[in-house]
Amino acid sequence: MAAQRYTSPLRAEQAAATRRRIVDAAGRLFAEEGYARTTLTRIAASAGVSVETVQAQGPKRSLLTAAVSVTTFGREGDEQFISAPEGRALLAAADLQEFIRRGARLIREFNERTYRMWRAFGAAAADDADVDAEWSQRMAYIRGNIAEVVGVLDGRGWLRTDVARDELATGLWILSTGEVFEKLVVRVGWSPDHYEDWLARSMGDLLLPR
Template structure:
C-alpha cells in the first residue's frame, strides 16, 4: 500500500492523489487505507520507504543498505560507493520528494513532516562525514558541519532531476559527476587523485596506459 501511494504521489502529486486512488492501486479497501492514518502520514511513510528503504527513522550507519559504503577502505572507494547509493536513492525518490515539497508549501502539518525528513537526511549525511573525519580522510581546512551541509545540498533530489531530466544526463554520467564532486569537496588533493579529478577513474584505462 505504501508503494502504491508512493507511485501515485510521485506521478500525480499530493493533492490529486486521493485515498480512493491509493486503495484502487493497492487493491485494498478505502477503509484499510484510512486505517493507516491521514494522507499526510502516508506521504511521510512513502518518502521514508523510497529514500531510506524503511519507514522507521534510523541512522544510515545502522541500516544494511549502507554496508558497501561503510566497508570502503579509501576515499576513492567511498566517493564511488556514495555516488552509486545516492544515484539509486534519487532515481526512486526524487519525484516523490518533489511532491512532498510542493505539498509542504500549502499545509503546515505536511511542512512539519517535510522538515523532519530533511532533518533526517542531513543527520545521516553528517554521521557519514563525521565517520570520515574519524578515519582522518577529510580535508582539514573546512569544518565537519560545513562539509556535511555542502554534501547535503549536493545530493538533493532536485539537483538530480535538473541534471538527468532537464539536461538529459544518463544515470552513469550523474554518478560519475557526483563521485568526482564528493572527492573534490571532502578530501585533500593528492597526486593519486589527479586523474580522477580530471575525469579519468583509476579503474579505467587512460590514453597513456593504452599506449
C-alpha cells in the same frame, strides 16, 4: 487477573502486508500524479482495500514519508543510516576514493527511484503547513544521517581539515538531493551515468584533503 493480550502472528503478518500494499500504491500515485491529486480514495482503489483501511494507516502526509522510505530502502523506519545495511556497506570502503565511488552510485540509485516523490513532497510542503513540518523533519533526519557518516570519515582522518565538518556535511547533503538529480538528469538531460560521474567529482572536490 487481567486477560492476557494475544496477537496472532498470522494477523500481524496480514496487517503488515496490507500496509505495504497501501504504502506502495500511495508511492506510485504520489510519483505519477503528485500529492494533491492523490486522494485516499485513489490509494484505496489502487491497493485493493477500503478507504477506512487507508485512513487507519495515518494522515496522507505520513503515507508520503513512508513511501519515500520504502522506495529508497525497501522498508520503513528511521534507523541510523550508519547502522543500516546500506550504510555499513558504504562505510566498508577501504579509503575515501572508494567511499566516494560507492556513495555516488548509491545516491544515484536512491534518486532514480525517489526523485518524483521528493518533487511531490516539496510541492505539497509549499502549500500545506503540516506537510511542510513533515518535510522539515525528513530533511533534518537525512542531514543528520549524513552528518554521522561525515563524522565517521573524519574519525578515520580521511577528510580535508580546512573546512568545518558541519559545512562538509551540509554540502554533501545538498549534492545528494533528489532536486539536484532531477535538474541535471530530467531538466538538463544528462544520462544517469553522467550524473554519477559528476557527483563523484563534486564529492571529491568537497571532501578530499587539500
